[in-house]
Amino acid sequence: MAERFEIVEKALLTMLEEKKYAVLKDILVTMNPSDVAGLFDGLEEKQIPLLFRLLNKEQAAETFVEMEPDAQELLIRGFSDNELKEVLDELYVDDAADIVEEMPANVVKRILKHADPEMRSSINQILRYPEYSAGSIMTTEYVSLRLHMTVEEAILRIRRQGVDKETIYTCYVLDKDRTLLGLVTVKDLLLAEDDSTEIADIMVKNLIYVTTQTDQEEVARMFSKYNFLALPVVDGERRMVGIVTFDDAMDVLEEEATEDIELMSGMTPSEKPYLKSSPVDLFKNRIPWLMLMMVSATFTSLIITSFEDALAAQVALTAFIPMLMGTGGNSGSQASVTVIRSLSLGELKFRDIGMVLWKEIRTAVMCGIALAIVCFIKIWLVDRLLMGNTHITFLVDLVVCLALCVTVIAAKMVGCMLPMAAKAVKLDPAVMASPFISTIVDALSLLVYFLFAKMLLGV
């Protein structure tokens, strides 16, 4: 499917270059706006307005929403006032607000000037809510009903109002001061046996709602838990101010997963997709963590330096440092990443800390013992017998494997506790992932290693 689409894409771009506008127009009209938006990515700057003007009014607006901010800005700058107004009129308020957020100030001014007063006030309202809050991703366009309407009146109202609303399938029942009383779905309305039933009798009263200040991640979690199409957003007095729709929730879930993954790998999360990030952007996201971890490796250098004599006396010990630190780091990051993901999916809470620790201790003991046994045999067979490294004595092998076992157990403890601790102090647990934990575990594993060496080898 994806490959077939690339061929279509190329054919369309060729038509544009060959100025076969009439054919192109006929094809574009059958395409999905997301796919049309994709076409613009392959275009040169001057071709963008050309292709855009081939779209009909409604499709132009839907496509515009899906385009990249660069292309949007280019188009807005090139639009006549009339064209700009036409596109804005077709946009839903939350989409318009998203676009406004991405644009430079002078473009924003022009957008707000040409939006109709109602949309202008809605955009302004959404823009004032804190970033990543329910308020910032909601739309103010929804169908509202009154308590004493009949089913027939309600359907009539939807028919009259619905064309401009982002979703008509969930309607909200409000009283005169816009307090949220209940909700009715179009399914309920269509399947009601009697058209003269009052809304009050069929509406769902025990509502799940969020406030404008609710974090968008919590909002998205509620969608994935309850399978809603839309979720009402209320202010401090339970007065309805907007709705969040499932498609926005889906985007939030994706964004948050990406953000977690980036944090877990020691990168500052970026709003830009990879393809749009310049090497300088990537550098800025990556260098702070690399610097931090490079400098914090000073500890491991110091530990090694202070055991220099021991290493000189038992030259075989040095060879196993990377294996020890690597296995410790991997063990720790397995535990931390599992805990971080469960925390962000809401499966795990801070109060579960005792259970997590007990579970990880048992897992760690099993992993530690299994690794130590296999490692012992491997070192003896491969390093000692096969490679003939006579510096490796029975005791050296034992030191390595005891240190390995203890390191794995310690690493898993650290790995599961740090994200829980971060959660407790309201930090993002994702920062407590592999790179951070490796640094701690590296130092720990060296200390354990040299301790055993001192005890058993007397170095």
Add this chain to the structure above:
Amino acid sequence: MAERFEIVEKALLTMLEEKKYAVLKDILVTMNPSDVAGLFDGLEEKQIPLLFRLLNKEQAAETFVEMEPDAQELLIRGFSDNELKEVLDELYVDDAADIVEEMPANVVKRILKHADPEMRSSINQILRYPEYSAGSIMTTEYVSLRLHMTVEEAILRIRRQGVDKETIYTCYVLDKDRTLLGLVTVKDLLLAEDDSTEIADIMVKNLIYVTTQTDQEEVARMFSKYNFLALPVVDGERRMVGIVTFDDAMDVLEEEATEDIELMSGMTPSEKPYLKSSPVDLFKNRIPWLMLMMVSATFTSLIITSFEDALAAQVALTAFIPMLMGTGGNSGSQASVTVIRSLSLGELKFRDIGMVLWKEIRTAVMCGIALAIVCFIKIWLVDRLLMGNTHITFLVDLVVCLALCVTVIAAKMVGCMLPMAAKAVKLDPAVMASPFISTIVDALSLLVYFLFAKMLLGV
């Protein structure tokens, strides 16, 4: 919100223990099925059927779907034939199929025996599709319309059939042999100006659909791209067999993100949530990778052993091995994780490989130079002057920092190329993440380090 809910939860469980069933019943009826299902997690085995029987018929079915498989199995085993039938009658087919997938064979047999013949055949059909395919997550209950129906007739049909369908908001237009011709939304129907308009005139003809064999991840990506409520699933002859709904797509997106994160951290993905995984489960998921990486560290041991003399001659060199390998590993995993996430979000394709490499080279050179400069100064100020380690000469410092710069650049190359290569040979790019790359980068960094040491220090 979440905390308030925990208080309610406790109050309800107390009521159950105190046998205040009437009050409990009144409260349960106002609650969302997902929340009711959550209550069962805190119950003892014998309390589960007790609480379940307080639910009314429809709510019982909806709650049952949201419960954990253990509790479901317990209930099914305890149900009378009549109770089982009542719950099954209320289930949607895809939910029933999900439940059947989780149950042991004798329970499945009992479920299939009591499901009505239509549901039985649908469940069987869904169960035959390959795991993780669109067929396995679809439901066979959707509203179908005919080409020459009027809007009025269509609405009438929805009213008659809709009560048993998972979504009524998107209806599919089929011809006599069930070939998919187009779709019509309830919004289109309600907003149609004339009730006698034919469906053929308002339906969307240029459809996006998937086949039963399409991978569920691709299906989920289409939802997040196109914002659909439902997506039609067809067989090889474009005959309609079912629909996938947005809530299932959302679940798939979550699962796939979790799977990627687990693979990236060197764990076998698990179907069970963390809280339900025993230490033995966790051990099984984690130990294969730990073993693999522990054994593959043999390379680093061998490299160090073969340079034993060099290390003995320049004792200061050993102290920087962990820093060098750690920074290399982190640099590599930053690049690999970024590329892996972009690949799984569909932002990046294999054909972009040249662009990725060029972008990463430039980023890597910047990171490498910046790190080397800071590292040089840090070693001189901290390790040499502050700690007074006189083994660190200007040349030793230079060797460390040159090796660091080259390692970072090499690590980022390896980090971005391996996932692309995995994609090219249809492997999951996520396995090419940090643990795998660290192993390669560890060996690389040591080789580079000793090479520079040989050249500049003559060891």
